Amino acid sequence: MAKVTSLEFSKTVYFSSLICDYLAEKPGLKAFYNRFPDIESFKSQIEEKQKFFTDDARQTLVCSLNKQYKGVKASEASLKNITLLEEATTFTITTGHQLNLFTGPLYFLYKIVSTINLAKQLKKHYPEFNFVPIYWMATEDHDFDEINYFNYSGKKVQWNRAHGGAVGELSTRGLEEVYNVVESEFGQSKNAQELKELFNNAYLNHQDLTSATRYLANELFKDYGLVIVDGNDSDLKRLFIPYAEEELLHQTAFKKVSETNEKLSNGYNIQVNPREINLFYLDEGLRERIVFEEGVYKVNNTKIVFSKSEILGHLYEVPERFSPNVIMRPLYQEVILPNLCYIGGGGELAYWFQLKGFFKAIDVPFPILLLRNSVLIQTESQTKKLKNLNISNEDIFLKRDAFINKKVREISNINIDFSEQKNHLLIQFEELRNLAKQTDKSFLGAVEAQEKKQLKGLDRLEKRLLKAQKRKLSDQVQRMTDIQNELFPNGSLQERNTNFSEFYLEYGKQLIPELIARLQPLQQEFLVLTM
Incomplete structure (x- = not known):
């Protein structure tokens, strides 16, 4: 069993003033979100979403999910949750993430665990409703260089290949070479064999990155009823046609998000800037911006051109060709899901704060925004070292120079x-x-x-x-520096750098159940787990 301690996010120095002010419920931020994430707020959120989300949308969603799950060895819990989505009393709690190789950084796990645990907590508080945890795969992203690697023991395990278009459609050819690296690095323990089998089954037995990632996430979390959604789906995109048409004709997102940015920028950094049209054109090997120039619609860096009537006709005929960007994707998600809450990291929530006015302008309920759980995992040995060196949780989170200076002052026999x-x-x-x-x-x-x-x-x-x-005091300084380097690789949070495989090798199948048992999504504190 893990021992849990915690500290406020504001004391970690790794979170922006925007996020810290949000958690402190500063009045100046109230205009940029709908409801604060406490258990009572969900009652009004349920009522608002119930009025908006139609039975037809539910049928389309369930039909699409059943198609997406064909050939997937889903658990009874996940299949039951898909069926429950047909009912007007069922709602979703959603997180999203890129298709990072072998889950990428640790916080992939924390996002999903936060989502699962919030759904469970809401079911206890509102037993007359059902709550389904959703992992939204960002299959339409095209930033391959952001997802083609994971870090293991200070090394970068990378997938090198030519790429273009939506990453979810990328063939998994070439991942045999990555598997060979994994096989040599992980060793021969029982836990290592399980990890290698997981990697092999996900990436060498599936044809594209979408199906590989779905397999991987399902294997890790199927026991908890997780439902995995691929938004790159023609039937789901059909639900989004009115909003894509609005974007093409009126550029409401650009106007409203620009207005919000002007207000938000008075005290905070702006995460993303809207374009006049916030849609990409998607085809095999292609994902390029749609722009309006000289009275026609063009697909950037191609010779594809549409008149107004042609692009609207194309939208109704093949809506799957129209892909939302970072500004429109949250809207797409909220249109096709009976969603109550989005769970994300600090950077994600920062751009969601820019969208409230846009959602209001087009009459779509804005979800509750919840900062995902953050975790620092320590071994028992590391915890003992910290205690012997008299290093507190607050100390270890300090940036390197501030950390060393503070500790040197404390242990010196003279006043500095x-x-x-x-x-x-x-x-x-x-x-x-x-x-x-x-x-x-x-x-x-x-x-x-x-x-x-x-x-x-x-x-x-x-x-x-x-x-x-x-x-x-160089010996003591070195010991303190060493332990901080272990817990904060490359001077960054462990969860943003380290892959789950390092901890799975140590703790095996106990790892995820331990996280499920310990993470409390509404607690809103940074957790330190001693395993």
Whole structure:
């Protein structure tokens, strides 16, 4: 059993002011989201979504999912959840992620576990309704370089191949070479054999990246009723036709998101900027922007051109050719799913905050936004090291220089904090300023210049003394640096860098049930698990 401790996201220094302010429910952000993610908020969200989502949309969704699940060895729990989606009392909790090779970074697991656990928690609180956890595969993305690798033990395991178009349609040819690397790196333990079999079955026994990723996610989470959705589906795209037509003719997203960005940018960084048309044209080996120029619609970097009537006719005939970009994809998701809540990382939620005004303008309910669980996994040995070095949870999350400086000050037998001397100096110079004002005001500039010079001198002395102490305490500094490097590879959060395979090799099939047991999505704190 894992031991759990936690700390506030704002104390980790890895989350933006936007996310920290959202979690603190700062009033200035209220206009950019619908409802805050607490258990009571879901009652009103259910009522709002019930009015919007039609029985016809449910039938289309269930029919599409049944087609997508043909040939998939789904669990009874997942198949039951698909059937439940026909009922007006069933809603979804959704997360989405790229088709990263072998799940990519650890937070792939945390997103899905957060989604599963929130669905379970809502069922307990609202037993008259059903809640289905959804993993939305980003099959239409075309950023292959973002997904063609995973990190293992400090090494980059990479899939090299030519690419173009939607990544979900990419053939898995060439992944035999990656498997050979996996086989040599993972070793021969029982857990290693399970991992190698999982990789082999997913990538060498499936023809494209979509089916490989569906197999992988299903194998990891099928016992928990996870339902996997591929949005690159002609029937589901047909539900989206009115919104794609609106985008082509009126560019509402551009107008409304631009208005929101202007307001949001007063205090926060903008994550994405809208285009005048936020749709791509999708075909075999092709995913390019649709642009409106010189009175016609063009597919960027091609010779494909449509008049207004031609592109609308094409949309109604083959809606699957029209692919939403980062601005439109959230809308597509909310149109085709009876969704209540989207669970994502800080970067994802940042661009969702830009969309509230757009959703309102086209009368689509805006979902509750929930920051996914974040986790730092420590071994028992690492936890003991941290305790012996007197390093707290707050300490270990500090950036490298701040971490070392703080710990050196703590363990030094001399005081390396010149704050008292600086305060004394400031008092002295305040007296000199008063004296100058009473005698000759022309001396004020000289007094202030001397003050700055002496404060800088104290800063330099403090840094030199700290540097000298680091040399003197080099063994302890090295041990502290080593443990932080282990837990924060490449100076980043473990969950954004490390692949789940490193922990599966250690903990095997216990890993995911342990995460399911420990992660509480509405707790909204960063968890530290000692396994």
